[in-house]
Amino acid sequence: MSTVPRTRTRPLQGASTVKTLNCPNCGGTIALRAAGTTVSLVCEHCGSTLDATQPELRVIVEANRALHRPLIPLGSRGELDGVTWEVTGYLERTDGEEPWSEYLLFNPYEGYAFLIDDGDRFSLGRLLDRVPGWDDNALSVGGQVFEPTWPTYEARVTFVVGEFYWRVKVGERVQVTDYAAPNLMLSAEENGAERSWTRSKLLARGTAEAAFRIPARQASWDSTPRADEPSPYRRNLREALVIAALAAAVLLFLGITAPSNRLVLTRQIDVPFDEKSHNVVIGPVDLPSARQSVHVRARVDTLNNSWLDIDYSLVERRTQQSYAGYATAERYSGRDSDGAWSEGDNDPGVRFSSIPRGTYDLVIDGAAHRWVDPKAAPAGFTPIFGSADLPPQDMVPVTVEVRRGGGTGGLLFLFLVLIAAWPLILWFKHAHHEARRRGWPQSDDEDGDE
Amino acid sequence: MSRSSIFYALICLGLIALYASAARNGYSPFAQAGARPFFFYGSRGPTHK
Missing domain, CATH: 2.60.120 (Jelly Rolls)
Incomplete structure (x- = not known):
């Protein structure tokens, strides 16, 4: 969800921005796709971390290991939200329990974005250029309120390949705090030196897969919903409540105007x-x-x-x-x-x-x-x-x-119950989804305070 | 409007028509009329203990 005017949104042209280099460690051919902004480059053949700010690609961390290939290959291009992005880097992170992947996307006019893959859904994240405002116990960005989710956790990099605008390496740790809104997630990442804010939008199923031409994923209905995953029953529930109210009003009118005994x-x-x-x-x-x-x-x-x-x-x-x-x-x-x-x-x-x-x-x-x-x-x-x-x-x-x-009183009651059945079923499903979505664990500190 | 909502609206219309018809014809699913079952004859008494 970019706030940049459409006039600035232009697709990438050809491959003219790609610079071909040789890894000083293994000699493999590597591509520098965002020359000028890339700071760190991880060789996709041997895993060595190279200093991309030096013309001769100085080796920062030498490695000699085979790397596995990301699901979306480096250099792939795809259009998301009207912008053509190129995959320049890929890293895997974990919070100690659940792993996830992040693709670093680059567009010379839009800058960088993250395609976050939790194994089930994709999100498109953009760095915020402003600090969110506090509104009671929630954060606010551009009028959108984000609720706190689970406690702050540590994210650790477990795998990295490609080029990045910061010096990323395996083992890098940051403290992450997430805030959620329907379809949106706001994440604060902190290390000892800085704090950055990323707003990510949950992409519709199949969007990222279609953009980068990878196999589409099937929805898993028994999985726990994400914190930013809106209830799929909300819309149907609203419509059903309106229909039920109209039908009940008509029934009550018929019941009231029916001749008495x-x-x-x-x-x-x-x-x-x-x-x-x-x-x-x-x-x-x-x-x-x-x-x-x-x-x-x-x-x-x-x-x-x-x-x-x-x-x-x-x-x-x-x-x-x-x-x-x-x-x-x-x-x-x-x-x-x-x-x-x-x-x-x-x-x-x-x-x-x-x-x-x-x-x-x-x-x-x-x-x-x-x-x-x-x-x-x-x-x-x-x-x-x-x-x-x-x-x-x-x-x-x-x-x-x-x-x-x-x-006709009993009959009227029976029909009112029949009409209320479907909205009640939807309400239970919606409440169940929301309870599971908000079912994040409480930290020991919060438990102790309460 | 979603397909399920349209389907639900049609069901509601059907229920309204059914109620109107039942009320007009004096039909009630709760009517107790009918012949007395044979086991309803016999001795009765309080259930108080």
Whole structure:
């Protein structure tokens, strides 16, 4: 991400800037690509470090070893961010645990840049020509805020070849502190003499590979994300939240404007105890809509230690089409060592779904039963369950209420849950990515302070 | 808009249409109507211990 105007961006022309020399140690032919700015040159044949500021290439460190070739050969050219870069140097570094590679790129109009390869992704780094500003606990460069990442670590050079604008050698150590922003990393490198700032941009997968014509790398989905790697779910999550909000608003509007339930009829019937079944027909139940739900409720206020089985049949008068349903009203109470207790639903309801238009009768089959405590005490003792003081009932009065329509609340809730499912999945994935991305270890000092 | 978002928007449209149709026809997946199963007949009593 260069701030240099495009008018200054010109590609390299031919190979006229390359100067061919012989290594004074091994005699191999070496190329000096950035003559005038190169300070140190490492022979790609024998590994000797040469002083490029001297015309005769004085040997600084003599070596006689075969060098392995970098993935991107020295002298390769490729276009990144609209600038044609030439690879002049290559070095490998490690923090003691993870190795990575850095290619030194050169363009006579743009200067130097670093192509950093962590083995999975490439980043393009440029040296900053200004000191970042502090903003609370973060750094700021050109309005972009960088958060602190892991503690300062030591980076050591383990391999070097090519030409550099500083005297680099194997074993060179610097203290590195990284700060991250989405797609960007700000690194401070310090040795005893100076501190330099590099801002690197995470390149899209395949960009560097295409620019330098090397095999493209496949994404590894189970690898830990980099500190500067933005969540791939963020965009989809934002879009899904907007869509979900719109859909939920439409659903709520439909739910609010849906017609509420209407009372069709109310009847009171009496169901005798200990009869196998007591049959009652009530009606008419007029259902005017093409299809509607019907809710039948039976309220039995006088139930005591007894239950009532109720079977319903909603029968259309003309076609005799029948729809069945059932409910059980029950109520039990008593007293034990913990005090008084009661349980059971004496107001059960049943909902019939999608009943067609017509005039119906509601056929009710009721059967009332007394509950007998199997551990009941003999006469004269206080019973554990129930109350012996209540007079025995012969009939159970039941209030039957029939309503049509309504009952869409559960359906509305179900659809809202279905709509929320995808944004929730994306949010979990996004949060998981961010937790792994920010999961850098804390230093002992920080732990101690906290 | 990403492909997955377009797909999700289409699913949301389908869900809205499904809800509107269900509400209009008085359909509910939570309706309890139906014949009483045979094992629902028999003795009942409190579960209190």
